[in-house]
Every structure is written in C-alpha cells, then in structure tokens.
Amino acid sequence: SYELTQPPSLSVSPGQTASITCSGHKLGDKYACWYQQKPGQSPVLVIYQDTKRPSGIPERFSGSNSGNTASLTISGTQAMDEGDYYCQAWDSNTVTFGGGTKLTVL
Amino acid sequence: QVQLVQSGAEVKKPGASVKISCKASGYIFTNHAIQWVRQAPGQRLEWMGWINAANGNTKYSEKYQGRVAISRDTSATTAYMEVSSLRSEDTAVYYCALGTTGTGDLDYWGQGALVTVSS
Numbered sequence: 001s002y003e004l005t006q007p008p009s010l011s012v013s014p015g016q017t018a019s020i021t022c023s024g025h026k027l028g029d030k031y032a033c034w035y036q037q038k039p040g041q042s043p044v045l046v047i048y049q050d051t052k053r054p055s056g057i058p059e060r061f062s063g064s065n066s067g068n069t070a071s072l073t074i075s076g077t078q079a080m081d082e083g084d085y086y087c088q089a090w091d092s093n094t095v096t097f098g099g100g101t102k103l104t105v106l
Numbered sequence: 107q108v109q110l111v112q113s114g115a116e117v118k119k120p121g122a123s124v125k126i127s128c129k130a131s132g133y134i135f136t137n138h139a140i141q142w143v144r145q146a147p148g149q150r151l152e153w154m155g156w157i158n159a160a161n162g163n164t165k166y167s168e169k170y171q172g173r174v175a176i177s178r179d180t181s182a183t184t185a186y187m188e189v190s191s192l193r194s195e196d197t198a199v200y201y202c203a204l205g206t207t208g209t210g211d212l213d214y215w216g217q218g219a220l221v222t223v224s225s
C-alpha cells in the first residue's frame with residue numbers, strides 16, 4: 001500500500017514561514033492535497049491539486065509537489081494557523097493520508 | 107450549499123455492530139462518491155472506503171475489507187457505513203466526506219460521529 005510521511009511536529013514564531021513536507025514514492029506524479037484540522041473539528045481542505053486554494057483559504061497558504069515530495073507553505077504564519085496538518089494523495093482509487101504534522105505557533 | 111450531516115454519537119459493546127448515516131444536500135447526490143474516514147483519539151486520519159453514489163460500487167481499505175459495509179439510498183440522498191465485530195480499538199470519530207473536484211481531494215466533510223466501544 002502507498003505511504004506518505006510527514007514530520008510529526010513543527011514550531012514557528014508568528015510572522016515566520018512554516019513549511020511542512022510530505023514524502024511518498026513518485027508523489028509528484030499524483031495530485032497532493034492538504035488539510036488543516038483544529039481540536040474537536042472536522043478537517044478543512046486548504047490546498048488541492050498540488051497548488052490550488054479553495055475559496056476562503058487565505059493567500060498565505062501555498063503548495064508545491066515535485067519528485068517524491070509535496071510541501072505546504074504558510075507565509076506570515078498567524079496564531080490561528082496552529083493545528084494539525086495532513087497531506088493526502090489519491091492512488092489506485094484509494095485515499096492515503098500522511099501521519100499529520102502538529103504546527104505550533106509560539 | 108453542500109452539507110453532510112451525520113448521525114449522532116453511539117456507545118456499543120465489543121462484538122456489536124454500528125451503522126452511521128451521512129445525509130447529503132446541496133448537490134446532485136449521484137454526481138460524486140462519498141468517502142469514509144476515521145480518527146481514533148489523538149491519532150491520524152485513516153481512510154476506510156468509498157461508495158460511488160451513482161451505481162453503488164464500493165472500494166474498501168484492505169484493513170477494513172470484510173468488516174465494513176458502505177451503502178447508500180439515493181432517494182434519501184444518504185450514505186451509510188456499518189462496522190461489525192467492534193472492538194475497543196474502533197473507538198473513534200467517523201467522518202463522511204465528499205470530493206467534487208474529481209482528483210481525490212475531499213472538499214466537504216461531515217461533522218463526525220463519535221463511536222465508543224466499551225464493555
């Protein structure tokens with residue numbers, strides 16, 4: 001089965017850039033997307049099709065995907081961006097999630 | 107607007123079954139598949155399976171094959187997931203989700219249904 005690997009945690013100061021990586025075999029050949037999840041809430045899609053932002057997602061969220069690594073970048077990170085972030089890919093008609101990265105803004 | 111509204115929390119004993127519903131509205135139900143994802147307390151998101159709402163075809167994660175059954179009622183625009191032979195490790199929030207872009211991402215999620223398995 002396909003696997004996606006993320007760092008478990010990342011800490012950034014307010015206003016800094018946060019970059020979260022997601023690694024998987026030939027991930028760049030698939031579409032990657034990213035979800036933000038806050039405690040007690042359902043996940044929210046923040047990036048889809050590698051680089052696109054859904055309506056309502058701030059411009060400070062951006063994505064890329066090449067080779068074996070997809071990345072989510074949050075520019076000018078704000079306290080409200082704190083939460084868990086999951087990458088996800090679609091392969092052979094199955095959904096695969098990464099293990100999640102806990103982003104702390106302090 | 108698109109909405110997925112799930113049934114409420116359940117408490118079940120080990121060995122029992124649970125059936126969770128996901129009522130969809132705001133779009134043409136048969137146009138998109140519905141996915142099911144679960145999250146145990148403090149754990150990662152875990153994909154369980156999906157159903158093609160148009161023809162009822164299903165695909166399951168290998169981990170849950172044989173223990174999970176996903177179905178739908180097109181007249182009620184509702185999808186269901188039944189998990190059988192419950193054990194304590196199945197205690198989790200179960201989400202239904204919808205992808206409308208056609209590339210596997212899930213842009214709409216239900217509010218989640220907590221299933222607690224305890225003797």
